[in-house]
Amino acid sequence: MPTLGAIADDFTGATDLATTLVARGHRTVVAVGPDSITDGPGRAAADAADAVVIALKSRTAPVAEAVDSSLAALRALRAAGCRRFYFKFCSTFDSTDRGNIGPVADALLDALGERRAVVVPSFPVTGRTVYRGRLFVHDELLDESPMRHHPLTPMRDSHVGRLLAPQTTRPVRLVGLDTVRAGAAALASALDDPALADALVVVDATEDEDLRTIATATREHPLVTGAAGLALGLTGPRPDAARAAAASGPGEPGVVLSGSASSATRAQVAHGRAHLPHRRLDLAALRADFDAAVGDLVAFARACWQRDPLRPPLLYAVGDLGDLDDSPAASALVERALAACATRLVAAGARRLLVAGGETSGAVITALGVRTLTIGSPIAPGVTWARAVCGDENGGRSVDVALKSGNFGAPDIFTEAWSVLV
Numbered sequence: 021m022p023t024l025g026a027i028a029d030d031f032t033g034a035t036d037l038a039t040t041l042v043a044r045g046h047r048t049v050v051a052v053g054p055d056s057i058t059d060g061p062g063r064a065a066a067d068a069a070d071a072v073v074i075a076l077k078s079r080t081a082p083v084a085e086a087v088d089s090s091l092a093a094l095r096a097l098r099a100a101g102c103r104r105f106y107f108k109f110c111s112t113f114d115s116t117d118r119g120n121i122g123p124v125a126d127a128l129l130d131a132l133g134e135r136r137a138v139v140v141p142s143f144p145v146t147g148r149t150v151y152r153g154r155l156f157v158h159d160e161l162l163d164e165s166p167m168r169h170h171p172l173t174p175m176r177d178s179h180v181g182r183l184l185a186p187q188t189t190r191p192v193r194l195v196g197l198d199t200v201r202a203g204a205a206a207l208a209s210a211l212d213d214p215a216l217a218d219a220l221v222v223v224d225a226t227e228d229e230d231l232r233t234i235a236t237a238t239r240e241h242p243l244v245t246g247a248a249g250l251a252l253g254l255t256g257p258r259p260d261a262a263r264a265a266a267a268s269g270p271g272e273p274g275v276v277l278s279g280s281a282s283s284a285t286r287a288q289v290a291h292g293r294a295h296l297p298h299r300r301l302d303l304a305a306l307r308a309d310f311d312a313a314v315g316d317l318v319a320f321a322r323a324c325w326q327r328d329p330l331r332p333p334l335l336y337a338v339g340d341l342g343d344l345d346d347s348p349a350a351s352a353l354v355e356r357a358l359a360a361c362a363t364r365l366v367a368a369g370a371r372r373l374l375v376a377g378g379e380t381s382g383a384v385i386t387a388l389g390v391r392t393l394t395i396g397s398p399i400a401p402g403v404t405w406a407r408a409v410c411g412d413e414n415g416g417r418s419v420d421v422a423l424k425s426g427n428f429g430a431p432d433i434f435t436e437a438w439s440v441l442v
């Protein structure tokens with residue numbers, strides 16, 4: 021029976037957290053939405069796990085919808101037996117003045133009858149650190165990093181407290197690195213200070229050891245919030261937690277579907293364009309005749325498989341920022357198109373899909389009717405292969421999926437990820 025329940029605000033974040041939990045000794049299942057673990061095989065998978073991560077597509081949803089789905093996830097996790105909870109948001113704090121990090125954290129605290137929670141975006145292995153409340157992405161402050169230009173959540177400040185304050189009804193407080201470095205006991209008593217009793221508390225961390233200290237200091241807190249880094253300090257009961265074997269064999273058809281406009285993905289798209297057969301989504305063609313435009317992309321991918329099964333085609337939405345279309349429906353159109361490509365390509369034989377972008381991954385996995393994901397071979401920090409069973413409407417096929425966060429992975433990930441799939 022699981023004891024740790026996590027709610028991730030997007031799908032790449034869910035597999036990011038799950039891969040860290042597996043590495044730390046938790047048998048972990050990723051469930052697609054709260055309903056996936058209420059009965060059937062999803063329920064059985066949850067019962068056999070130490071940790072369950074529920075993947076939501078709530079990061080950029082309307083606030084009320086994000087709150088409702090997060091509360092539904094909390095109810096499902098409690099019903100499954102979980103006693104501690106982890107709200108996983110993005111390591112670059114992707115959100116707007118309205119939310120959804122603050123409103124979801126507030127709602128989860130209220131539902132648990134709790135008053136305060138730590139807020140820990142730091143994830144040093146991917147370059148995210150927090151010092152004096154400012155979030156850095158490698159050497160740059162968040163608002164000076166390419167996250168400034170994100171199509172859905174442009175990050176125009178780097179002070180986590182200032183980003184969070186307009187989103188929450190609670191006061192926002194900061195606990196600095198000096199307190200963290202004083203050790204878990206000192207940090208625990210600092211967090212128990214009555215001045216922080218009702219607050220969301222942003223905690224500095226620049227190294228993995230800081231995250232382990234924060235995890236130890238908060239081990240009695242029913243709710244923690246953060247990126248995946250905090251899970252480094254959560255030791256599970258099974259150091260040998262197994263990883264799923266691949267569903268597909270080498271040479272079986274694969275595809276890269278990229279809807280991300282993030283800078284790391286743009287470098288990966290550039291590398292992919294140099295080494296893989298590729299096509300960019302044509303938004304005008306999709307608007308004019310959606311089915312025909314998707315049909316062209318699918319036909320292209322199938323022809324690529326026939327020519328060279330070892331070089332998966334790359335279907336991508338953004339090569340450079342000039343490709344971005346700022347009309348309101350463009351992002352939904354791209355998500356719908358890549359999701360339609362995924363279902364049609366799986367029907368045509370695709371067994372391995374590398375998807376770039378959290379929203380994009382949510383659209384693809386939902387369209388495939390996947391209910392649970394089992395973590396397989398790791399690819400890069402925060403990126404892993406996972407084994408998924410498609411819904412009956414997609415033939416119930418088992419496929420391998422890698423859900424890559426927009427800003428994770430080396431430039432050659434689209435060509436190199438396949439070699440670790442065993």
Ligand SMILES: Nc1ncnc2c1ncn2[C@@H]1O[C@H](COP(=O)(O)OP(=O)(O)OP(=O)(O)O)[C@@H](O)[C@H]1O
Nearest residue numbers: 280282337345350351354355377378379380425426
């Ligand atoms: N050409 C385009 N014009 C407008 N919107 C686009 C275009 N291409 C992609 N998008 C949209 O941009 C959004 C990118 O978000 P997504 O979460 O998929 O990537 P990301 O933010 O880089 O990833 P992550 O959340 O994992 O960091 C998607 O909604 C996608 O549909």
Ligand SMILES: O=C(O)[C@@H](O)C(=O)CO
Nearest residue numbers: 033036110111247378425
């Ligand atoms: O924390 C991160 O950066 C990622 O897991 C993520 O949330 C990507 O969308």
